[in-house]
Amino acid sequence: MTEPTTARDSCPVGLERLNSLDGVSFIDPAIQEKPFAYYRTLRQEAPVHFEKDLGMYLVSRHEDLDAVLRDPIVFSQELGYYKQMAHGHLDAMKEILERHGGGFFPDVANIDPPRHTRVRRLLSQAFGRKRMKSLEPQFQEIVDGLIDGFVERSPAEFDGLHELALPMAIAFSMQQLQVDDLDMKTIKRWGSAYLSQFSLTNTREDMIRAAHELAEMQNYLIALVRRRMAEPEDDMLSDIITARVPDEEPLSFEELVATARALLINTHDSMSTAFTNILFQVATNPDIATDFYDAAEDDSQLGRVIEELIRIEPPVRALSRVTTEPVTLGGTELPKGAHLLILFASANDDESVFECPRQFDPSRVNIRKSMTFGAGVHLCLGISLARMQLLVAARQTARRLRNLSLAIPIEDLRFIPNAALLAMERLPLSFATSSEGRTDEL
Numbered sequence: 001m002t003e004p005t006t007a008r009d010s011c012p013v014g015l016e017r018l019n020s021l022d023g024v025s026f027i028d029p030a031i032q033e034k035p036f037a038y039y040r041t042l043r044q045e046a047p048v049h050f051e052k053d054l055g056m057y058l059v060s061r062h063e064d065l066d067a068v069l070r071d072p073i074v075f076s077q078e079l080g081y082y083k084q085m086a087h088g089h090l091d092a093m094k095e096i097l098e099r100h101g102g103g104f105f106p107d108v109a110n111i112d113p114p115r116h117t118r119v120r121r122l123l124s125q126a127f128g129r130k131r132m133k134s135l136e137p138q139f140q141e142i143v144d145g146l147i148d149g150f151v152e153r154s155p156a157e158f159d160g161l162h163e164l165a166l167p168m169a170i171a172f173s174m175q176q177l178q179v180d181d182l183d184m185k186t187i188k189r190w191g192s193a194y195l196s197q198f199s200l201t202n203t204r205e206d207m208i209r210a211a212h213e214l215a216e217m218q219n220y221l222i223a224l225v226r227r228r229m230a231e232p233e234d235d236m237l238s239d240i241i242t243a244r245v246p247d248e249e250p251l252s253f254e255e256l257v258a259t260a261r262a263l264l265i266n267t268h269d270s271m272s273t274a275f276t277n278i279l280f281q282v283a284t285n286p287d288i289a290t291d292f293y294d295a296a297e298d299d300s301q302l303g304r305v306i307e308e309l310i311r312i313e314p315p316v317r318a319l320s321r322v323t324t325e326p327v328t329l330g331g332t333e334l335p336k337g338a339h340l341l342i343l344f345a346s347a348n349d350d351e352s353v354f355e356c357p358r359q360f361d362p363s364r365v366n367i368r369k370s371m372t373f374g375a376g377v378h379l380c381l382g383i384s385l386a387r388m389q390l391l392v393a394a395r396q397t398a399r400r401l402r403n404l405s406l407a408i409p410i411e412d413l414r415f416i417p418n419a420a421l422l423a424m425e426r427l428p429l430s431f432a433t434s435s436e437g438r439t440d441e442l
Contacts, residue, residue: 011356016036016037017040018037025053026341032422033415036345039343040349042343043060043346047331048060048329048331051341056339056341057332057338057339057340058341059341059343060346060347062347062353063330064330066371068329068342069371069375072378073113075321075322075324075327076324077110077378078111079321079324080322080340083320084319084320084341085197089207092207092208093197096208097211097214100212100219101214101215101216102218105218106254106258107258107262108262109262109266109378116377118245118248118249119251119255122243122245122250123243123259123381124381126240136392139172139389139393140392142171142175143164143392144400146164146168146171147164147396151433155430156430157407159428159429160279160280160283161272161426161427162426164275164393166272168272168275169268169271169272169275169389170191170268173263173264173268177235177236177237177260177263179224179264182220188268190213190214190216190217191265193209193210193213193214194261194265194269195420198418198420199418217265221260221261221264224237224260225237225257225260228241237263267386269315270315270421271390274386275390276424277310277313278306278310278394279404279427281312281313282404284405284406288309288360291305291360291362293402296398296399297399301362302398304367305362305394307372308362308367310372311367312357312358315372315421316420317345317420317422318341318343318344318345319341320341321339321342322338322340323337344374345422353366354366373386401431401433402433403432404429405431406429
C-alpha cells in the first residue's frame with residue numbers, strides 16, 4: 001500500500017511511497033514492475049538498506065551512488081560483477097565454459113583499476129565520438145530498413161521491441177563485426193543466455209543451461225578473433241585488435257574475446273530496453289509525444305528529450321559492488337566484503353537532486369547529473385555509441401511514425417524479471433505514417 005509524500009506536493013506528478021519496508025522485497029514482481037514508491041521509501045527511511053532476501057545492501061540515494069562510483073578501489077565493480085553473476089553458481093558456469101567454451105573470459109568493462117585504465121585507453125580508440133558520428137548513416141539505413149518492413153502494414157501496428165529496438169541493435173553489431181554467417185535468432189538466443197546470468201531468481205539448472213549456450217557463442221567468437229588477428233578487415237573488432245597506446249600492452253587474446261562478446265551481445269539488451277522504454281513513454285504520454293515529434297528536426301533538442309526519457313526510465317537500473325575494506329556509506333557501517341546493489345533508477349528519481357523527478361522536463365539544467373550511464377572511471381565506455389543510436393532511432397521514428405499508441409491494454413504488458421534491466425517481453429504499438437499527418441490528440 002502506498003501513501004503520498006508531502007515533500008513535493010507542488011509537483012504535477014505524484015510522488016508516492018510505501019507505508020513501510022516491512023515484508024517488502026526488491027525481487028517482488030510488483031516492486032520490480034513499479035519500483036518508484038519503493039525507491040522513494042528506501043531513500044527516506046533506509047538509504048543503505050540490508051535486504052535479507054538478497055543478502056545485499058541496497059544503495060538508493062544519488063549522493064551515495066556518486067560516492068560508490070567515484071571510489072572504484074573501495075567499492076569493487078569487478079568483485080560485485082562476479083558475485084552477482086550466475087546467482088551463486090558461478091563456479092559451475094566457469095567449469096562448463098572452460099571445458100566446452102574455450103575458457104572463461106572476464107568481462108573487460110567490469111575489471112578494476114589499474115587494469116581497467118589500460119583496457120579503457122585501448123578501447124576508447126574504437127568508441128570515440130568522431131567515429132560514432134561517421135557511423136550514423138549506416139545505422140540510419142538499418143533503422144529505415146526496419147521501418148520499411150512494417151510502415152505499409154494494415155492495420156498499422158508493429159512490435160516496438162522485436163521489430164525495431166532489438167533488431168536494430170543486433171543488425172548494427174553484425175554490421176560492425178561483419179558476421180554474415182550468423183542470424184538474429186542465434187544472437188538473440190545467446191543474448192538471452194548472457195542476460196539470464198543476472199537474474200536473482202534463476203536456479204542452478206537455469207545457469208547450467210545458459211552456460212552451454214554461452215560456450216557455443218564463445219567457440220564462435222574465438223574463431224572470429226583468430227581470423228581477424230590473421231587478416232584484419234574494415235570493422236570495429238579489427239580496429240580494437242590493432243589498437244596501440246604508448247607504453248601499454250595491447251589487448252590479450254582473452255581480452256579480445258571478451259570484447260568481441262561485448263560488441264556482439266552485451267549492448268543489445270540495454271540498447272533495446274532503452275529504446276523500447278522511449279517508445280513506451282511516447283505512446284502513453286501526450287506531453288512527451290508532443291516534445292518528441294516537435295524535436296524531430298532538431299538533433300540538439302531531441303538529444304535532450306532522449307536524455308530526460310532515459311533518466312526517467314534508465315535501461316540499466318541496478319548493478320553490483322563489493323567493499324574491499326570497512327567503510328561508512330550514507331551513515332551505515334559496512335564491513336569488508338559487503339555486497340551492494342546500487343540502484344541507478346532510484347538515484348535518477350532522487351527528489352533532492354531532480355525537482356519533481358517523475359515529471360518529464362527536457363529543459364532541466366542538471367540533466368547530466370543522471371546516473372543512466374554511470375559515473376567515475378566506469379562511466380559507460382560505449383556512451384557515444386549509445387547516444388548516437390538512440391538519437392538516430394528516435395529521429396527516424398519521429399519523422400516516419402506518427403501518433404504512436406499502445407496496441408494492447410497497458411495492463412497486458414509483461415516484463416522479464418532481472419535485477420539489472422526491466423525489459424518488456426514485447427511492445428505492440430499502432431501508428432500513423434508521416435504522410436497521414438498528426439492528429440489533434442497530440
